[in-house]
Amino acid sequence: MAAEACSNACQAVKLAAVAALGDADSVAKEVALELHYGARQAEGQVSLARDLAQRLPSTFEVMRRGVLDPYRASKVADQTSVLTDEQAREVDARVAGKITTRDATSVRRLVNRTVARVDPDGYTRRCEERKRSRSVQLCHEDEGMATLYAYLPAEIAATIYGRVDRVARGLRSRGEERTLDELRADVFSDLCLGVAGEVERPRGEVFVYLDFLTWTGLRNEPAELAGHGPIPAQLAREIAANATIRRVITDPMTGTPIEVGRHRYRPPIATKELVQVRDRECRVPGCHRPVQACDLDHVEPWAQGGGTDSANLCGLCRRDHRLKDEPGWHHHMTATGTLEITSPAGRTYRSEPEPLTNAA
Incomplete structure (x- = not known):
């Protein structure tokens, strides 16, 4: 771990040196020659260095401390590239303290969610522009196969x-x-x-999370499509009425679910639904398998007295479910719903679902 921190800090020093060279077109060529990079890789390094130095100072500082690698830092830069310098710095200040313990996919989603809050009008406009680019394409492959691409909302x-x-x-x-x-x-x-x-x-089951005030039209906070990320408030209100979408109305202050839309009468939310709504994805850090495709696992085994309730159930993909039963792995759910996973090496990793209204 110390070696990784040292490597991250050294990468930050290198990026600072690249940023100091300026923005001239020749800089990328010089970087390519000096570091034996290809042209595109060098251009990416120059762009990342410039963004970190000029637009993302808090993220850059986290890199200098050795707790953030360039790849995850690039996710912050990529997602903020559509913003003004002022907006990018606001996003940077909000997320820098939250990205060091996240994998790259989680960093991208967190930053994207924050971008939607900092620039809601721009985010809505960009979503509409992307929607107009939807398409289906056919790519012929070798040996009797082909790939069908669909770019869809x-x-x-x-x-x-x-x-x-x-x-x-x-x-x-x-x-x-x-x-x-x-x-x-x-x-x-x-x-x-x-x-x-x-x-x-x-019917395919997809969850869209939006807070009560947004659902009623009293405000326009971005909602969240499970497994994808933020979507504009108006789009969320429209698709929440769709028969193939399950809407989840959350408390605007805490982000906890207060109502799950249904298409037929049922008793109060079943345990399975409650766990799925809470977890959204496999609970193992770094795994983003949608919870609908996961097993509901007893954290404390049922045979050992573990209860079949939301306090003792969590979503695990089949691979992580099997891994849990391997020697040396131990799972524990705290009273606050945090899942603690201890590995055979004795390291403990923590996972807790984020509320929709996280103040990122």
Whole structure:
């Protein structure tokens, strides 16, 4: 760990030296020659160095302390590239103290969420511009295969994938020999071509989180699409009424769920739903598997007296669920809902779901 911190600090020194060279076009060429980089890699280094030195001073300082690597720092720079210098510095000040213990995907999502709050009008405009770029493309590959790309609004893509995944898993449970990836591909093809399947096709389930004041139109805080990240308030209100989307209304102060939209009557929120709404993804740090595709695991094993309730259940993807049972791994849920994972090396890692209204 000390070696990694030293490496991060050295990288910060190198980036500071690159930033000191200025913005001339020739700087990237000089960096490429000196560091034996390709042209694009050198241009990326110059851009990152300039952003850290001029627009993201707090993130740069965290790098200098050795607790942030250049790759995660680049996620801050990438997500703030659309902002003015003043807006970028505001985002930088809000997130710098929260990114050192996050993986790169979590850093990107946190910064993106903060960008949406700092520049809500710009974020909405950029979302609309992206939506106008939606497309489907076909790329022919070798040996009888091809790749079909679909660039879609996040809520539509998530719903499609959720439906495909659920049908595929239903087929697998019937003893199919095809892998889950093969099943997804076949189900996707059947749905597109209108081929009738043997399994009832369940509705894909996707959660959108928005606070009560935003849901009622009294304010326009960005909402969050589970597994994706922030979306504009108006879009959230529109898709929350969609029959394929489950809306989760949260307390505007704490971010905790206070209502889960339903399409049929049920008793108060079932334990499974409550855990899914709370966790959103696999609870192991660095794993972003949507909780709907995860197992609900008893943190304290049921056979050892662990309860089947939200205080003792958490979402774990199948791989992490199996890993938990390997020798040397220990999971513990605190009274506040923080999952503590101790590895065979004796290191403890903590995971707690973030409320939608995190003040990032």
